[in-house]
Amino acid sequence: xxxxxxxxxxxxxxxxxxxxxxxxxxxxxxxxxxxxxxxxxxxxxxxxxxxxxxxxxxxxxxxxxxxxxxxxxxxxxxxxxxxxxxxxxxxxxxxxxxxxxxxxxxxxxxxxxx
Amino acid sequence: xxxxxxxxxxxxxxxxxxxxxxxxxxxxxxxxxxxxxxxxxxxxxxxxxxxxxxxxxxxxxxxxxxxxxxxxxxxxxxxxxxxxxxxxxxxxxxxxxxxxxxxxxxxxxxxx
Numbered sequence: 001x002x003x004x005x006x007x008x009x010x011x012x013x014x015x016x017x018x019x020x021x022x023x024x025x026x027x028x029x030x031x032x033x034x035x036x037x038x039x040x041x042x043x044x045x046x047x048x049x050x051x052x053x054x055x056x057x058x059x060x061x062x063x064x065x066x067x068x069x070x071x072x073x074x075x076x077x078x079x080x081x082x083x084x085x086x087x088x089x090x091x092x093x094x095x096x097x098x099x100x101x102x103x104x105x106x107x108x109x110x111x112x113x114x
Numbered sequence: 115x116x117x118x119x120x121x122x123x124x125x126x127x128x129x130x131x132x133x134x135x136x137x138x139x140x141x142x143x144x145x146x147x148x149x150x151x152x153x154x155x156x157x158x159x160x161x162x163x164x165x166x167x168x169x170x171x172x173x174x175x176x177x178x179x180x181x182x183x184x185x186x187x188x189x190x191x192x193x194x195x196x197x198x199x200x201x202x203x204x205x206x207x208x209x210x211x212x213x214x215x216x217x218x219x220x221x222x223x224x225x226x
Contacts, residue, residue, distance in 0.1 A: 009154070034214060043120075043204055043217035044157070089156060101147070101172070102215060104156035 002027040004092050006105025014113050019080050021108045023090035024072040032093035033073045034102070035064060037086045044089060048075070080112045117141065120205050120218035126226050127192070127199065135190045135221045137205035145208040146188035147215065150174060150201045157204060163188055192223060200225050 003026040013019050025033075031052035036044035050057045050064045050073065057064050061080075066073040077084055087109050091102040118139045127133045137146065145164050149157040159172030163182040177196025182188055188207075192199045205218040 106156040
């Protein structure tokens, strides 16, 4: 089945700098890759997603890139702000026996220092 | 407002007791999911349901049970057979198998 690896597990940046989180997946049949942001004590919220027919997608300060050949995708946050501090999860859609269920990475704790 | 509501936010259980976590959605979504989250871990799938009166085991179903008698409700019971139940539990729903998932705010279960 699908396996998603996420790096780094923790990331600390200065306010205004960029942050990059990387994920790799194992199932070449996966074709949907969402990113979720989880604030302390809350449920994850979808912040951006990308499908396999697109190489890059951008939404204001957030962008996601996908390399299907290498089977990896990345989240890029530019001009980071303290409110970007949270845990970020990547995920990939598994088309195997799980009927399209999401397989999640283990998360990256991002800290943005003022 | 449409959304997913999990209750309670915090739950304490004595060892050997069963407890039921509530998940209700008014998004008219067909699919509902239960995940378990432990510190430093990703979200692990416990059970999911694609349609009323049908549900499937996820990756870590042992010690848990669910029901799906109504479209809007998908309660999770943590039984005494679950050896390490202390965790953060998340419920999610999707309009369809290939649609994006929306999460509730979670229930933190602690065994005392």
